[in-house]
Amino acid sequence: MRHIPTVAGRELRSLFVSPVAYGVLSLFSILGGVFFILYVAEFSEWVFRLQQMQAAQQLEDLNLSDHLVNGFYGSMSMVLLFLIPGVTMGLFTSEKANGTDELLLTSPLTIWDIVLGKFLAASAFVALLTAIVGMFPAILFLYGDPELGKTLSGLLGVLLVGWTYAAIGCFASSLTRSQVLAFLITFVILLCILLVPAMADLGIAGGAPGIAELLRWLSTGAHFDELSKGLVDTSDLAYFAVIIGVFLCMTKAVVESVRWR
């Protein structure tokens, strides 16, 4: 286990010598800026209209956290859905392309060293992306008074969603030799997770409420919403831990199975 940082360090350095990392960071910052401006404009529009209507009660209810920051976090986590597969697609596929999987698997590393090292590198990158997301609400603190607690717990939600996506990307990358395929597999799994609650609502499990509940529990969206409402609940944190853990265990099994094929 002590080689996890070694593997992660190499992975991160490789990520940052390629243009991919910089491309992703720039694109993410630009999109962040665009979404932020859109949400701010929409919010001012609301304030303006409500003032014209002299709706004092509604004006009172309108606040930066619920009506601006949350929407922004939601949009940014959607952007992560497209970007993270691009970041994780090379994790294992490039080892296979370079033939370096043979180096790793014949060195005294354990499979967990390799899998967790790679996940750690991807997680560090996701943390960087989350920091970019965090920059924008920070600006609001200069001009208004959003709730600090909600802003931070929402940001934690973005981070956890990102880490979940990264674990899924890690798994997809271990399955194939092709980066394109790794990207697509990640994307399909992420879409399924996104669409699961819709399936539950459509009544696929009409007769069995238990299954509908389970499907709803499986989707990241519901847990993310709880966090952006400012509710840091153990069950939501456990959800992310379980999903990340399951995908990392599956990755380990796949990497190990190369030896047994």
Place this chain on the structure above:
Amino acid sequence: MIEARGLSKRYGDVVAVDDVSFSIGKGEVVGFLGPNGAGKTTTMRMLTGFLPPTEGTAVIAGHDIFEQAIDARRSVGYLPETPPLYPEMTCRSYLTYVAKIKDVPRARRHGAVDQAIERCGLEDVHRRVISTLSKGFRQRVGIAQAILGDPPVLILDEPTVGLDPLQIREIRSLIAGLAAPGKGESQQTVVLSTHILAEVEAICRRVILISDGRKQVDAPITELTSGGRSLEEIFTQATLRDASADLDLEGDG
């Protein structure tokens, strides 16, 4: 140092390696001969722990490849068929990374990397990015990562493939030097695979010939050639006998 006990590898019905046993002592340089697809690479991959044997086991430097897998892997320097390089890294940072994952102690790491660079003649290119290196230099970086940290056992899969005659000579003398070390260097056991017979004659004292997954010959070179026969004759005879026996079997190299 290396003890193979009934190693077999089957992929479904295809037998790549069939019940191969041998024992190699400390300081021996053994040539692993055989035509393409004979099972050389598969056997080497089993010894290094990359592929598990379907049957049998091996003991490397006193460590069973199943029971003490990590210790066994720590005792082996391995050059696969294609050198396992990260093209975006510099030669030195790559070797430093390999030293870390191979558990070379921190205090010795820098010296070990310097030594590997020097022994493989990489002094002029060690700051360059691997993707910009010529094929010959890449092969040498591959050898450098294998000998890094002086593992007691070296397994080299076609170490001179793709090199020009001058480089081939350098690499051969390097390998010869590994088994007969100078002062302060530890003696290493070397297994190298090749299908170049002259290479075997130049650096090995013993030959193990594999054909169609089975061990055909295992003897010192002097003994084999004592009757006035050349290695080439022995090679042709051993492989032909086999090819005529079962033409339909194709091992995976």
